[in-house]
Amino acid sequence: MFKSRDFLLAGAVAAVLLPFTALSAAEKPIGRVPTAEEIARWDIDVRPDGLGLPPGRGTAKEGEEIYLARCASCHGEFGEAVGRWPPLVGGQGSLTWDEPIKTVTSYWPYATTVFDYIKRAMPFGDAQSLTDDEVYAITAFLLASDGIISEDFVVDAQSLPKIVMPNADGFVEDPRPDVPKGEPCMKDCVAEVTIIGHARKIGVTPEDKARPVTD
Template identity: 55%
Template sequence: MCRSSRATSIILVLGLLMVSPSISVAEESRYGLGLLVGEAAIKAWDIDVNPTGIGLPPGRGTVQQGAIIYENKCAACHGPTGIEGPKDRLVGGQGSLTTAQPIKTIGSYWPYATTLYDYIFRAMPFTAPQSLTSDEVYALVAWLLHQNGIIPKDAVMDARTLPAVTMPNRGGFVSDPRPDVPIH
């Protein structure tokens, strides 16, 4: 027992010696929980797209292609032209934000075109989220941006063109100024 205990100690010391050169101060406080995850596994879940376009996958889509996909997979909830509903209105409303009846749509409110790709892929169609191909999402984004008068009819959306689209309400957001209500 004594010998095996000593052997264990030697193994432990050797193990520490082998590992310690690469341990930083921060690492020493770790609990040793969790498993390292590889690039392929990360990629399977890493679906976000940020405003610089990082995260946009290969693929492309046109306004015309988007019109057909929209009619088949989106119009039942958002209306034939993106205005009628019954779910969120997607088109129009530009210039309405300061009126008595603000209409928040992609065209009037959304500050980044990349958010369209991110959201449509992650959460739409409502009954089958994350079922669309990248070509389908690019096409839908193209159609929606065209319907809102933001890109021309012959525009093609892909990982290069989409982040370059400037949305009408890009300058419409400010940081949190609270507390903002005077004490009465």
Template identity: 55%
Template sequence: MFSFHKTPRLLASTCCGVILASMPILGAAEPTGYYGYGETPTDEQIAAWDIDVRPDGKGLPEGSGSVDEGMTLFETHCSSCHGAFGEGMGRYPKLAGGEGTLTEDRPEKTVGSYWPYASTLWDYIHRAMPFFAPQSLTDDQVYALTAYVLNLNYIVDADFVANKETLPEVVMPNHDGFTWEDPRPVVNNERCMKDCKEEVTISDSAAGKNLTPSTTGPLDEGITE
């Protein structure tokens, strides 16, 4: 039940050598796999579902959209949650501003202040926005909204037109703000058992703070911040 096969190669050496000898994981194309279940998708089927876009522009479709076009679309589809200028409404995300706040006590992580790649904006608007009607926008509309949100953050000029050539060229302000290798563990506690510290001081307590919803009875909807 809890056996682990580290890699298919290990699998090959332990139990299924015959199978894998005829079906190497890295090898010449065979018409079907070992089990042969399922169907082979058509190019059209793959294209319809393959919606991801990478920083290098791979996945961006034909089409284009301007900042001006984006402004009109934004007012219609986005401003009710994100505010007319991307300032955010209630707890819905703020999209613009926040430059230079990442080291402050209350950082504002927006497209302009935090997002490392412009492609992510196109990808995410296209796949998941507007929140109440995801995947309802045309490619041109997504380009236009992407251009507008970039312009709201002063990353592109007002005459910017987004398309599959221009978008991968956009360098985001916080592009270099990330490391993509996990440095952890970064904290090394000792397993001390006796007399580990001289004094114990309570710095904060949740007692008396009216933030905890009820944990008995029906769901608590009455608590506000």
């Protein structure tokens, strides 16, 4: 017991004294400076101001064929979605509805995000298999499908950041906490308690026979 404590103490002292930032040349370094080519392999992100957009171009006309081959099986021929996969177009003006339709064209604030997301993650299950020209063309096809750009509009690193999305002004900074403040009530807080919703009546909870009823 005493021995192991000594060891622990010695370890703690060593941790404090070890010069982590100034190792001598003979010691094995921690981390390596990557080459610019290495960084470029992973640095594919794109910002709303266009930073990170690669060379290349595409139009909606060019994008239609690629979209039908690579995207439509989940997102539908017109971006309307198949089954529970996300719809990509439509729904402009629906955000105040009781059942809003949140799509790329109705909800996304920046067109650059469309390029960034398709390039890094689509098609679902075959990520990063599209060329930059193909990503530009699919982006153009989606935006043109809902009238944001024309069918022959050339989408590239210069034009994409300038496209104003319908919901560009749709977001506000987080104001939370946005609920009443102050010492909570402890006694006689409400006159009458009404049950306004029963989960059992909705009946969408997964059935599970393995689940015990009592515990």
